[in-house]
Amino acid sequence: MSTAERHIQIDAETLAGHRFPYQEDIALVEDVDLLAATPGGDINWLEDVGLLEEEGVPAVFDRYSNSFLKIYFPIPGGREDEIARKVLVKHLQSGNSYGIQLKAKHAKFPQPELGPWVEESKTVGTDWKAPVLEGWEKPAGH
């Protein structure tokens, strides 16, 4: 696998075709309320999310699109995991995670577009139809 191929497969901004503002400006994530964004009495699933590094750049992993989301602004010492979690939650709540964008077309049963991260998000997957490949016909006997 070449470096270029590997990059395409695992980088959130490559999947989207552009960077997102909250990757470059800490002020855009400071107001994210991690407790409010998660179920239960603590930060729940975010306990397993922390700051990592991808291709030499600080990054947080987005399990909903199987890709890394790089962070380009300086991260204050001692707040590494907190900032990583806030960037990820901002990404999910904004609907920019590639997995969310696939839902409208590919979700096979009704579900909230923005999952558990945003209340009252619209329901997708109510009218899924199997994709049809143009020019393809079922083999005889099927």
Next chain:
Amino acid sequence: MATVGESRITYDARGLAEPDAAVPMISTIEGEKAEFDAKELTTRQINLELRWLLYEQRVKDVTVLNPSAKHSLGVGILTRCRLTFVGSLGYFGLGLIDGPEVHVGGRVGWSVCENMMSGVVVIDGNAGSLTGAAIRGGDLVVKGQVGARTGIDQKGGTIIVLGSAGSMTGFMMQRGRMIILGDVGPGLGDSMYDGTIYVGGKVKALGIDCVPGEWTDADSELVERKFGIYGLGSPPELQKFVCGKQLYNYDVLEPSERKLVL
């Protein structure tokens, strides 16, 4: 002669005999709360009713009466809400959930919360084998005992068991935390890659590459926080177990393999 075993089952526990995808719409809805009796419903009908309530009626708190230990109930719920099952669930209950806070007032069968992504599940009774299999996030609290291979392939989240656990608990655990207050059977943490297992009782035998770990302030903070959240009182003295990393080869993993455990 009284019927026994499977012959007592008068419904199709797997839901396969319910080709009708019509939502029953039998719930009593009051504001953001709803309640329905699942006694006469099939697995598919119960799950359809739940999704209809949560996704279309925008209900936030659902009580399911008489779940009757049917299998695969409450699966694939992908929103913040509260669910209460008044009774027991069969196997593969609450799998693949992302967001709900669930209370099960009875027991559960195999593989409860398999692949759970986030949320909270509290089970009043016992749970079968494979409890929390491949769980990726959230809290799973079992107030009774759990069977073998609890937390197998765990990739995140916290499993708390107030009773004892069976053999091969934490088998191939990759991340996350497990707190078992009772005894644990043989093979604890066998072939674990990462994660932490806390045990309050006796460990019959450690599995391959599972070793005692050094207790830190972070361990105390975690255990005390979880005990506080779930009203479990003061934590008992716990032993900590981690991966010995003799089988640990993450440095040479391909990027795609690395992501599988994140």
